[in-house]
Amino acid sequence: MLIVQKFGGTSVGTLERIEAVADRVIETKKSGADVVVVVSAMSGVTNQLVEYGEHFSKDPNGIAMDLLLSSGEQVTTAILAIALNAKGYPAVGLTGAMAGIYTDEVHTKARIENINTARIKSELSSGKIVVVAGFQGITKGGDITTLGRGGSDLSAVALAGALNADLCEIFTDVDGVYTTDPRIEKKAKKLATISYDEMLELASAGAKVLQNRSVELAKKLNVKLVTRSSFNHNEGTLITLEDNNMEKVLVSGIALDKNQARVTLRGVIDKPGIAAEIFTALAKKNINVDMIIQNVGQDGTTNLGFTVPQNELELAKDTMSSLSAAKHVEYDDAIVKVSIIGVGMKSHSGVASLAFETLAREGINIQMISTSEIKLSVVVDQKYGELAVRVLHDAYELDK
Amino acid sequence: MLIVQKFGGTSVGTLERIEAVADRVIETKKSGADVVVVVSAMSGVTNQLVEYGEHFSKDPNGIAMDLLLSSGEQVTTAILAIALNAKGYPAVGLTGAMAGIYTDEVHTKARIENINTARIKSELSSGKIVVVAGFQGITKGGDITTLGRGGSDLSAVALAGALNADLCEIFTDVDGVYTTDPRIEKKAKKLATISYDEMLELASAGAKVLQNRSVELAKKLNVKLVTRSSFNHNEGTLITLEDNNMEKVLVSGIALDKNQARVTLRGVIDKPGIAAEIFTALAKKNINVDMIIQNVGQDGTTNLGFTVPQNELELAKDTMSSLSAAKHVEYDDAIVKVSIIGVGMKSHSGVASLAFETLAREGINIQMISTSEIKLSVVVDQKYGELAVRVLHDAYELDK
Numbered sequence: 001m002l003i004v005q006k007f008g009g010t011s012v013g014t015l016e017r018i019e020a021v022a023d024r025v026i027e028t029k030k031s032g033a034d035v036v037v038v039v040s041a042m043s044g045v046t047n048q049l050v051e052y053g054e055h056f057s058k059d060p061n062g063i064a065m066d067l068l069l070s071s072g073e074q075v076t077t078a079i080l081a082i083a084l085n086a087k088g089y090p091a092v093g094l095t096g097a098m099a100g101i102y103t104d105e106v107h108t109k110a111r112i113e114n115i116n117t118a119r120i121k122s123e124l125s126s127g128k129i130v131v132v133a134g135f136q137g138i139t140k141g142g143d144i145t146t147l148g149r150g151g152s153d154l155s156a157v158a159l160a161g162a163l164n165a166d167l168c169e170i171f172t173d174v175d176g177v178y179t180t181d182p183r184i185e186k187k188a189k190k191l192a193t194i195s196y197d198e199m200l201e202l203a204s205a206g207a208k209v210l211q212n213r214s215v216e217l218a219k220k221l222n223v224k225l226v227t228r229s230s231f232n233h234n235e236g237t238l239i240t241l242e243d244n245n246m247e248k249v250l251v252s253g254i255a256l257d258k259n260q261a262r263v264t265l266r267g268v269i270d271k272p273g274i275a276a277e278i279f280t281a282l283a284k285k286n287i288n289v290d291m292i293i294q295n296v297g298q299d300g301t302t303n304l305g306f307t308v309p310q311n312e313l314e315l316a317k318d319t320m321s322s323l324s325a326a327k328h329v330e331y332d333d334a335i336v337k338v339s340i341i342g343v344g345m346k347s348h349s350g351v352a353s354l355a356f357e358t359l360a361r362e363g364i365n366i367q368m369i370s371t372s373e374i375k376l377s378v379v380v381d382q383k384y385g386e387l388a389v390r391v392l393h394d395a396y397e398l399d400k
Numbered sequence: 401m402l403i404v405q406k407f408g409g410t411s412v413g414t415l416e417r418i419e420a421v422a423d424r425v426i427e428t429k430k431s432g433a434d435v436v437v438v439v440s441a442m443s444g445v446t447n448q449l450v451e452y453g454e455h456f457s458k459d460p461n462g463i464a465m466d467l468l469l470s471s472g473e474q475v476t477t478a479i480l481a482i483a484l485n486a487k488g489y490p491a492v493g494l495t496g497a498m499a500g501i502y503t504d505e506v507h508t509k510a511r512i513e514n515i516n517t518a519r520i521k522s523e524l525s526s527g528k529i530v531v532v533a534g535f536q537g538i539t540k541g542g543d544i545t546t547l548g549r550g551g552s553d554l555s556a557v558a559l560a561g562a563l564n565a566d567l568c569e570i571f572t573d574v575d576g577v578y579t580t581d582p583r584i585e586k587k588a589k590k591l592a593t594i595s596y597d598e599m600l601e602l603a604s605a606g607a608k609v610l611q612n613r614s615v616e617l618a619k620k621l622n623v624k625l626v627t628r629s630s631f632n633h634n635e636g637t638l639i640t641l642e643d644n645n646m647e648k649v650l651v652s653g654i655a656l657d658k659n660q661a662r663v664t665l666r667g668v669i670d671k672p673g674i675a676a677e678i679f680t681a682l683a684k685k686n687i688n689v690d691m692i693i694q695n696v697g698q699d700g701t702t703n704l705g706f707t708v709p710q711n712e713l714e715l716a717k718d719t720m721s722s723l724s725a726a727k728h729v730e731y732d733d734a735i736v737k738v739s740i741i742g743v744g745m746k747s748h749s750g751v752a753s754l755a756f757e758t759l760a761r762e763g764i765n766i767q768m769i770s771t772s773e774i775k776l777s778v779v780v781d782q783k784y785g786e787l788a789v790r791v792l793h794d795a796y797e798l799d800k
Contacts (some may be wrong), residue, residue, distance in 0.1 A: 015452065015455050015456075019456070049475070052415065052475070053478070053479065053482050055415050055479075056415075056419070056479075056482050056483045056486040056487075057482060057486035060485070060486065061481060061482050061485035061486075061491075063481075063492060063493070064478045064479075064481035064482045064485065064491070064492070064493045065478070065482065067474060067478035067481070067493045067495070068474075068475060068478030068479060068482065070474075071471040071474045071475050071478070074467060074470075074471045074474070075449070075468060075471050077467060078453070078465070078467035078471070079452050079453065079455075079456075079464075079468060081461060081463075081464035081467070082453050082460040082461050082464045082468065083456045085457070085460070085461035086456040086457035086461075087456075091464070092463060092464070093463070093464045095467070095544075097497075098542055098543070098544075119542070142498055142519070143498070144495075144498075
């Protein structure tokens with residue numbers, strides 16, 4: 001039995017919290033399992049390091065930035081290893097590099113290419129608990145890389161996959177995945193299980209329990225993921241392959257993403273290659289375009305809409321201004337994206353119409369609509385975000 | 401021309417100070433030299449990390465402790481590399497491991513065994529400024545090590561030696577090496593040059609400009625060391641081989657060590673092996689014995705005196721109490737050690753008598769005396785420490 005446990009920033013935010021994590025890890029170890037622990041930086045540390053780095057440049061040197069950022073997880077790793085040893089449980093702390101996590105060379109947003117598990121396996125077989133610094137790896141050339149925000153989840157899932165772990169537990173400050181954000185709708189219920197695909201849609205729709213890349217990777221490597229709280233012993237939510245039971249559920253959850261901004265291009269010349277020009281330019285700047293909407297046009301022109309993260313809006317504006325295709329552009333960051341997610345949606349056409357009716361009844365105007373197999377997203381005015389979540393949660397009877 | 405520049409904790413204590421260091425490094429680079437920069441942790445950081453580590457155990461796991469401590473220098477290294485790049489000077493930041501600094505496996509007090517300079521040389525030849533995290537290395541097995549307090553100086557000297565650098569500049573918050581501590585004697589003068597051996601004696605006598613191990617290593621590798629201030633452009637002090645000019649100087653400086661405690665064993669049985677028993681027992685506890693004095697005895701017994709650092713006195717007491725040879729032991733931590741250092745001393749017998757006369761004239765009683773080729777140390781009552789320094793500084797006309 002091998003379990004990978006990942007503890008996020010708030011779970012290791014203080015020395016007392018790290019001690020609690022040590023106790024939790026020891027519980028698991030005592031149960032007879034081998035344990036690999038992946039930790040994030042103590043909460044606040046990464047932001048502090050980013051501030052340091054950006055003091056000198058808006059776009060600091062990537063190799064040096066990764067050297068800087070990786071220190072945060074290194075510190076937590078070391079402290080947890082010290083705590084475990086002090087409690088009588090032999091443990092070794094490893095940086096991403098020492099753990100054999102090899103990545104590409106895209107600094108600050110690297111991708112894991114392969115993991116040489118020799119060192120971890122040898123430490124495990126000598127009975128040690130292995131603590132690994134999340135969020136980081138090393139290039140073949142020997143430079144430290146980081147995996148981007150939330151990358152510690154990715155480290156945990158990748159390690160679980162490479163080590164063939166029986167379970168990968170992601171500990172955060174919430175109990176698991178809820179039908180919607182309990183801070184918005186008190187009647188929100190915790191899901192016992194959810195499919196990878198639903199989780200993916202939830203995450204991209206703004207539910208921040210897990211980072212999308214880690215769910216994708218878990219799906220690809222078939223890693224059994226559990227997300228649960230490090231502050232209590234409640235059962236969490238199991239994220240796994242879709243099974244027959246899930247078919248019965250139409251809608252699993254409602255997500256609210258407040259971090260999007262809308263870009264609308266009017267009078268775009270309706271000829272092949274225009275969309276490619278626009279989105280290639282955005283991709284070159286590493287802008288994460290989310291929803292894209294284009295309608296059939298008229299008079300040889302069309303309207304094209306898309307959303308980008310709010311903090312990338314300025315960069316998107318710069319990019320648009322350099323494009324000849326985008327003559328009339330509107331920007332709006334006072335919008336939110338509300339998404340309805342469920343594997344049952346694909347075979348039930350009534351899901352979408354119920355959403356539209358419910359929102360109309362409340363007088364909430366829908367600005368954009370986008371659908372996938374298991375998701376329906378609408379963009380609405382920012383001020384209606386929470387209201388939309390609540391009425392939809394009710395409409396789909398998610399509290400039942 | 402290759403220059404290694406090392407900046408200590410106060411020199412890199414804030415982002416503003418790091419920026420000043422970047423400017424200083426760029427000055428050197430602009431002068432046409434290749435530059436390797438070695439940095440310490442920002443002041444206060446290492447203490448903070450030690451606190452973290454010792455929160456869980458008085459004797460935290462060494463491997464994990466080194467993983468923890470090494471992060472401090474890593475952060476400074478990264479920030480300085482970011483600052484240099486931001487100012488248009490390509491720079492790369494390397495951890496001790498990335499810089500190829502291999503050590504033994506004595507965690508928290510490792511010794512450098514060899515340096516693989518391939519990476520540094522390749523970065524230098526591509527025109528980059530190379531920033532290296534001081535105080536740290538890596539074992540052959542891939543674990544991060546640290547070199548003990550003050551180890552960043554050692555990193556700088558070792559790199560200067562391995563790279564055959566023309567100069568190794570150690571930047572601190574003082575201008576260089578003085579004839580004595582200017583806080584005690586305002587007339588103290590900065591020395592333009594001093595020999596390795598004198599510097600060694602000065603350091604062990606309590607002048608903390610440079611760590612002894614780094615001076616020893618500089619001497620061994622014949623590295624030209626300069627110690628100077630990062631806060632101004634004053635010329636520093638060159639530490640190098642003894643040359644003919646130095647012969648003219650009788651005494652170069654007076655040092656005061658307030659950190660010693662005296663241990664006196666009375667009535668020690670005067671037979672072979674007793675001293676060995678005592679000092680082996682102390683060595684086993686890693687107690688750094690400094691002066692050792694034994695006189696010819698009488699009645700088959702003798703008195704044996706030695707000094708140890710004040711913070712090791714309790715441990716020394718424990719050790720003494722377990723020894724049968726040490727029946728009557730006195731301890732005194734209200735003492736200081738005053739040392740007169742100079743290469744000229746060895747051929748001038750008058751140096752010692754001038755010291756004794758000077759102290760006697762002031763009514764300062766000498767408790768212990770110890771001499772080496774280039775040093776005369778006396779232990780006196782703590783309250784006379786500063787006075788002894790001043791009158792000796794005057795007697796040897798060090799302000800001239």
